[in-house]
Amino acid sequence: MRVALYCRISRDELGDGLGVERQEQDCRALADRRAWTVSHVFTDNDVSAFSGRVRPAYQRLVSAIEADQVDAVLAWAPERLHRSPRELEDFIELIERAGIVVETIKAGVWDVSSSHGRLVARMLGAVSRAESERTGERVSRAHQQAKARGLWRGPIPYGMQASAMPGSPAINECEAEVVRAVFLRILRGDALTRIASDLNEAGQRPRRGLRWTHTGALRLISSPALGGLIDVEGELIPASFAGVVDAETWLAARAALRRRPRGESRRPREKLTLLGGLITCAEHGHTCVGGGAAHAATYVAAGPGLCNVSITRRAADDFITKLALRRLGQPDAQALFYSADGAPHIERQISELRRRRDDLAALVADGLLTGAAARPRLQDLADRLIKLEAERAPRRVDSAVFTAPSETWATWTQPQRREVLRTLFAKLTLRHVGPRGGPRADPTRLHVEWANS
Numbered sequence: 001m002r003v004a005l006y007c008r009i010s011r012d013e014l015g016d017g018l019g020v021e022r023q024e025q026d027c028r029a030l031a032d033r034r035a036w037t038v039s040h041v042f043t044d045n046d047v048s049a050f051s052g053r054v055r056p057a058y059q060r061l062v063s064a065i066e067a068d069q070v071d072a073v074l075a076w077a078p079e080r081l082h083r084s085p086r087e088l089e090d091f092i093e094l095i096e097r098a099g100i101v102v103e104t105i106k107a108g109v110w111d112v113s114s115s116h117g118r119l120v121a122r123m124l125g126a127v128s129r130a131e132s133e134r135t136g137e138r139v140s141r142a143h144q145q146a147k148a149r150g151l152w153r154g155p156i157p158y159g160m161q162a163s164a165m166p167g168s169p170a171i172n173e174c175e176a177e178v179v180r181a182v183f184l185r186i187l188r189g190d191a192l193t194r195i196a197s198d199l200n201e202a203g204q205r206p207r208r209g210l211r212w213t214h215t216g217a218l219r220l221i222s223s224p225a226l227g228g229l230i231d232v233e234g235e236l237i238p239a240s241f242a243g244v245v246d247a248e249t250w251l252a253a254r255a256a257l258r259r260r261p262r263g264e265s266r267r268p269r270e271k272l273t274l275l276g277g278l279i280t281c282a283e284h285g286h287t288c289v290g291g292g293a294a295h296a297a298t299y300v301a302a303g304p305g306l307c308n309v310s311i312t313r314r315a316a317d318d319f320i321t322k323l324a325l326r327r328l329g330q331p332d333a334q335a336l337f338y339s340a341d342g343a344p345h346i347e348r349q350i351s352e353l354r355r356r357r358d359d360l361a362a363l364v365a366d367g368l369l370t371g372a373a374a375r376p377r378l379q380d381l382a383d384r385l386i387k388l389e390a391e392r393a394p395r396r397v398d399s400a401v402f403t404a405p406s407e408t409w410a411t412w413t414q415p416q417r418r419e420v421l422r423t424l425f426a427k428l429t430l431r432h433v434g435p436r437g438g439p440r441a442d443p444t445r446l447h448v449e450w451a452n453s
């Protein structure tokens with residue numbers, strides 16, 4: 001007899017030791033007792049029994065049975081072989097057609113030749129399926145309860161480590177230093193790719209893999225645990241443990257990343273122009289972009305139906321940079337960037353919303369309010385908070401720029417400069433060359449509308 005072993009591991013056993021090795025050992029021992037030859041071993045690593053994912057090894061087992069390469073199948077228990085009544089029916093039909101023997105350690109020989117045997121197989125299948133579903137429900141209910149109490153569930157992010165208290169990760173000081181620096185740079189407007197490459201140059205390594213990447217850097221800050229927050233079905237509530245940064249910083253960094261124009265942070269720095277997309281035609285309202293192959297040295301509203309108004313890039317950059325630096329050197333410039341001075345009503349609204357969010361979270365934690373009842377209100381609060389924080393967060397800049405504008409400006413990346421220009425200027429428009437003509441470079445054709453003035 002040629003016998004195929006089939007082993008499968010699922011999520012609920014990851015902890016309790018019924019690994020595939022054990023399943024295989026037990027099956028081999030049974031094969032020895034029956035004096036069968038093990039011709040194939042098929043193993044699936046299936047993290048969730050009810051995920052409905054394809055099982056490649058199971059597919060190969062079915063092919064081997066259909067190709068008449070095996071006479072018997074051995075598994076540890078019936079629920080290893082199938083995960084749903086439908087899979088079971090298909091399997092019963094298959095083994096009946098192929099006329100092979102199926103035996104499991106836990107439930108003995110499957111006799112599918114009789115209607116009684118088929119009934120037993122179906123009942124065993126139903127029982128194991130119910131068990132599997134119950135485990136899933138129990139696990140997710142326990143998770144939700146723990147999270148509502150401010151406990152962390154899920155992978156512990158870079159910057160933190162497990163502590164003696166389950167669900168309350170502690171700060172890993174070495175990694176936390178890296179994390180804090182990354183948050184700071186994101187708030188300053190640095191691109192993720194740039195941050196990742198600087199980490200690599202500094203010899204920092206991620207937990208897995210050799211190098212930091214754009215995605216890795218994004219993941220590095222995306223866990224709410226880092227901000228001392230727990231995500232309970234989409235709402236953020238204060239965690240029972242301290243984060244690596246405070247909640248405000250975490251939320252502001254998330255808002256800053258969301259606010260970035262799509263693609264800007266991913267494009268290579270040197271290709272991003274200072275004013276591309278920020279200038280519009282004074283007459284037609286078309287957006288002028290820079291850097292295209294055909295118009296490398298200009299900003300132009302080019303394209304089907306556009307007016308082709310253009311200006312030399314160098315001239316426009318110099319002109320606008322001078323204006324921006326002069327404005328940054330003025331004594332009241334700082335107020336434009338720190339809304340704590342500029343817009344106290346936003347700060348007041350933010351702290352009021354936070355207080356209400358904390359109150360709700362406390363009611364849920366004390367069991368006085370169900371998560372379902374609190375959810376719409378928490379969601380509404382979270383939406384308003386994110387909106388307000390996005391209004392406030394972009395205005396953070398390196399304060400050195402107010403004392404030494406041109407020196408600081410020179411050290412900035414293009415996205416940082418553009419962020420500042422967006423704050424300083426409400427609008428930059430470009431006039432077409434007049435009837436008397438004039439040099440295309442003439443920067444006085446640019447009209448500036450200052451913000452907050």
Ligand SMILES: [Zn+2]
Pocket residue numbers: 281282283284285286307308309432
């Ligand atoms: Zn135009």
